[in-house]
Amino acid sequence: MIAAGALASLALLRVHVLVVGLPGYPVLRLRAEAAVRARSWVVTTAPADADLLLVCGTQDPEVAAAVDALWWRVPAPRARRTIGSAEELEDALDSAARVLGDRELQRRAAEHRGPAPVATPEGAFGPLGVAWPPGLVVECATGPGGRIAAVGVRRIGPAAEEDAPPGLLAAADAARLLRLTRWEAPAHRLDRVVDLLLAGAPPERVRSPLRRVAALVGRSASYRWSAGADVPAVDLRQRVLALLTAAIDGTDAPTTRRRLIGARVGDVPAIVAVTEAVGG
């Protein structure tokens, strides 16, 4: 009993949180990620590795089904919280920690897991995912050779988004794309920039670290070689550099579907990450 308690206390030092930003709430999602980091907790991108599912924003029924599918994949012990504003964040994280530490509650919850969600058909992407623009749904029909022959693109949720400090979303998108291309160290440095901008730092304060990350990415031959091979005919490195330039200039980046025609279905997430603003 004492050993189980000690185990739970240790585990709560480093809770892994899957932060799900709903359409229209990119800044709230970034604030949630900053709050997670501030507790020395970990922002994870894998549902199987999460302890806490933190949903940021209000749910459309179609998005709610996608959130439920993510929740089903989170293993016990687990907690789920939904917030509508940054003011609710700290209470949500505190109460989630209490739930995660309550062994009896977790045991009962594990016995009532619920049915598995309906599997997503092959070629369907969104409305939620890692480095995926929240609310974007892409449905691909494949032709001979498994190549995409037709694409349907639609958006769920509000067209308008929260106001964001200049350059914030571009810096956050660059961090996400760096992670998608498996380079964590500069992404951590961009997380720091995002946290500073969210805390109200002036743009001049973050230009220097942004320039250092841009210089590192720009001169890295291994990144050019590595990211250049991920998806044929898509330069992920150039996209990262464009996002960093936009962040340095304090602007946000432009956004397509033509690129998907003729591509492989497995490449859709990377192509969308290159051509669409993830919105933090």
Add this chain to the structure above:
Amino acid sequence: MAEIGPVVAALLAVVTLLLLGAAVVALRAALDARGTGMTSIAVLAPLAEGARLVRTRTARARPAEVVGGALLLLAPAVRVLALPLAGPALLGAAPGLGWFVVADAIWWVGAGLLAGRRVLPAALALEAPLLLALASPAVAVGSVRITDVAAGRLGLPLAVEAPVAFLLILVVGGVLLPWAVQPATARLGGSARLLAGAGAAAQVVAASATASLLLLGAGPGVPLLVAATAILGGVLVLAARRFPVLALGRLARLGVVALLPLAAVQLGIVVALSLLAR
């Protein structure tokens, strides 16, 4: 070590491997925290992560993933057990360099269970230069026995005449093998993730210990070997962060296009030096 018995020596070697592996996890967590500008309890990261994953009850635990993770942890343990600290007494004879091939074969079977057949080209492309790199010190000392290679030649560490082999043993074993399983490990949870993560961290240590002992001559004293392993492991962790993790296809290409020719040239130089020395 002679007076403590082979089983105890083997246990001590594995415990040291795991402790240094935990230090690798703590160092990475500390560097991540420093990057984000947060104060961190990174030193507790291995314990906290371990506790978290031990508590986790995955909804769809796949036996293949757990076995794959376990093999990833077994591989560096086999590597370390073959070293002269415990190997000769435990195995009844001085093991040969072939033990490292066995250890790597275990690693790639584990990687295959996690990532599928896609790992095969990378496995072949990385193991070929690694074999040539291991052959360089063997040719230099005229023996494939690990104890003979560790003793070196002419009192100089073999890294002096085979620096590329030294780097290849260190980087392929300590960086590229863990990279090959990193994306697959990132999708796991629970015990499979715990085992695979521990294996990837222990592999950094095992590769550092192998390079320290075989080519730096950091033996036979245990403290010197542990210190050299810790320093090389720390350097590997810091250096690896300066590069993106390569996808399996890129690892295979790197092995064939760059590492294999480098290893072949290195072996050729060592063979030439050995012939001249006769």
